[in-house]
Amino acid sequence: MQQHIQLEIPEHLRHKDYALAVRRLLDLSYDSGDLSLMKEATAFSKAWNSNLYKADAAEPIAAFFSTAEELLAKATALLKNTTSTTTSLLQAVNISKQYNRGVFKLNPISVQIASGNILGVVGENGNGKTTLLRCLSGQLLPDSGSINYSLLQSPDYYAIKSYVAFIPQRIPRWYGMLKDNLHFSASIAGMHGYTNEAMVEFMLERLNLSSYASLNWNQISSGYRTRFELARILLQKPQLLILDEPLANLDIKAQQTILTDLKYMTAWTNHPMGIVLSSQQLHEVEKVADTVLMIKNGTCINHHTTEADYKPERTIIEIETTASREEIAAALNAIEATIHFNGGFYTISTTAADAQQLIGSLITNNLPVTYFRDITHSTKRFF
Numbered sequence: 001m002q003q004h005i006q007l008e009i010p011e012h013l014r015h016k017d018y019a020l021a022v023r024r025l026l027d028l029s030y031d032s033g034d035l036s037l038m039k040e041a042t043a044f045s046k047a048w049n050s051n052l053y054k055a056d057a058a059e060p061i062a063a064f065f066s067t068a069e070e071l072l073a074k075a076t077a078l079l080k081n082t083t084s085t086t087t088s089l090l091q092a093v094n095i096s097k098q099y100n101r102g103v104f105k106l107n108p109i110s111v112q113i114a115s116g117n118i119l120g121v122v123g124e125n126g127n128g129k130t131t132l133l134r135c136l137s138g139q140l141l142p143d144s145g146s147i148n149y150s151l152l153q154s155p156d157y158y159a160i161k162s163y164v165a166f167i168p169q170r171i172p173r174w175y176g177m178l179k180d181n182l183h184f185s186a187s188i189a190g191m192h193g194y195t196n197e198a199m200v201e202f203m204l205e206r207l208n209l210s211s212y213a214s215l216n217w218n219q220i221s222s223g224y225r226t227r228f229e230l231a232r233i234l235l236q237k238p239q240l241l242i243l244d245e246p247l248a249n250l251d252i253k254a255q256q257t258i259l260t261d262l263k264y265m266t267a268w269t270n271h272p273m274g275i276v277l278s279s280q281q282l283h284e285v286e287k288v289a290d291t292v293l294m295i296k297n298g299t300c301i302n303h304h305t306t307e308a309d310y311k312p313e314r315t316i317i318e319i320e321t322t323a324s325r326e327e328i329a330a331a332l333n334a335i336e337a338t339i340h341f342n343g344g345f346y347t348i349s350t351t352a353a354d355a356q357q358l359i360g361s362l363i364t365n366n367l368p369v370t371y372f373r374d375i376t377h378s379t380k381r382f383f
C-alpha cells in the first residue's frame with residue numbers, strides 16, 4: 001500500500017533521496033489545491049534543479065531542509081481529509097474489432113479500469129495493443145461488445161473526449177514555443193491569468209521540463225515530446241489517461257522515472273485518475289501496473305491482477321550466466337528442472353523448489369550468475 005505522502009517525504013529526506021523528496025513535495029502541494037503553495041513548491045524545485053541548494057557536491061545547504069519542512073508543514077495544514085478512493089471509470093465487455101482491410105482481428109476482450117489504478121497492456125509488435133487502446137478511448141468503434149464510461153451521464157463524442165485522454169505513439173507536432181502551447185491548452189481547460197501561469201509552471205517543473213519550455217518542437221527529442229504531450233494532457237485533467245507505448249522513445253532511466261511518476265499521479269487526490277498504457281517493456285510495466293493484460297495475435301492470453309489471486313504450480317526463473325547448460329544442471333543438484341536457453345539467458349522451470357532454493361543452489365555451487373529474475377508470477381512466463 002502506498003504510504004501517505006506527507007509521511008513519506010521526511011523519510012526521503014532522512015535517507016538522502018533528495019530529488020524524490022522534491023518531486024513528492026510538488027505532488028503534495030498539488031494535492032493541497034492551493035495555487036500559491038504550488039508556486040512556492042515550484043520555485044523550490046527550480047532552485048533545487050539549478051543547484052542553488054548545493055554549496056558543494058556533498059550535501060544540500062540548511063536552507064534546503066528548512067524550506068522543505070516549511071512547505072511540508074503548510075501543505076499538511078491545508079490538506080483536506082481526503083484519501084484517494086477507487087472509483088470505477090470504464091468497463092468494456094467483450095469488445096472486438098476487425099479492420100476493413102487486412103486479416104487482423106481483435107478478439108473479444110473485457111477490461112475494467114478504476115481511478116488510482118494502472119492497467120498495463122503488453123504484447124509484441126502488431127498484436128493489437130493500439131487497436132484495443134483506440135477502442136477504449138472512443139476513437140474506434142468496436143464491432144461488438146459494450147464500453148461503459150462509468151462517470152459519464154451522456155457519453156457523446158465530446159464528453160468522451162474530455163473524459164478520456166489518448167496519447168498516441170506518434171504525437172502530432174506542435175507549432176511555436178512549447179510553453180505557449182501549454183498556456184493555450186490550460187486556457188482551453190478554463191484556466192486564466194494567475195491560475196494559468198501557476199498551473200503551467202507547476203506542470204513543467206513536475207515533469208522536469210522547465211529548461212525546455214522556451215524551445216520549439218524541432219529542438220527536443222521524441223522522449224521529451226512525449227513528456228510535453230503528457231504535461232498538456234494533464235492540464236486538461238482527464239479522468240482516464242491512455243498512453244500508447246509511452247516508453248518507446250525513452251532511455252531506461254527515463255522509463256523508470258515516467259512509470260513511477262505515472263504511479264504517483266494516479267494517487268493525486270486533487271485529480272484522481274486511472275491510467276492504461278501499452279508497452280513491450282513487460283518487466284518495467286509489471287513494476288507499476290495493478291493489472292497486466294497480455295495480447296497475442298489479437299487475443300488476450302492473460303489478464304491478472306498482480307497478483308494475489310494467482311497460485312503458481314511451477315517456479316520459473318531466468319538467469320544470465322557464462323556457465324553451460326550442463327554446469328547449471330550439475331549445480332541444481334537433485335532439483336529436477338527443465339532448462340531452456342534463448343541465446344541470451346536461461347529459463348529454469350521446476351515444481352520441486354522455490355526461487356530462493358534454485359538461486360541458492362546455483363550460487364552455492366559458484367555459478368557466475370550476472371542476472372536473475374523470478375518470473376513465476378510474471379506475464380513473461382507466457383512468452
Ligand SMILES: Nc1ncnc2c1ncn2[C@@H]1O[C@H](COP(=O)(O)OP(=O)(O)OP(=O)(O)O)[C@@H](O)[C@H]1O
Nearest residue numbers: 099101102104123124125126127128129130131132
Ligand atoms: N487502420 C488499419 N487498417 C487495417 N489494418 C490495421 C489498421 N491499423 C492496424 N492494423 C493492423 O492491425 C494489427 C494490429 O495493430 P496494432 O497497431 O493494434 O498492434 P500493436 O500491438 O499496437 O503493434 P505496435 O506495437 O507495432 O504498435 C497489425 O497487423 C496492423 O497492421
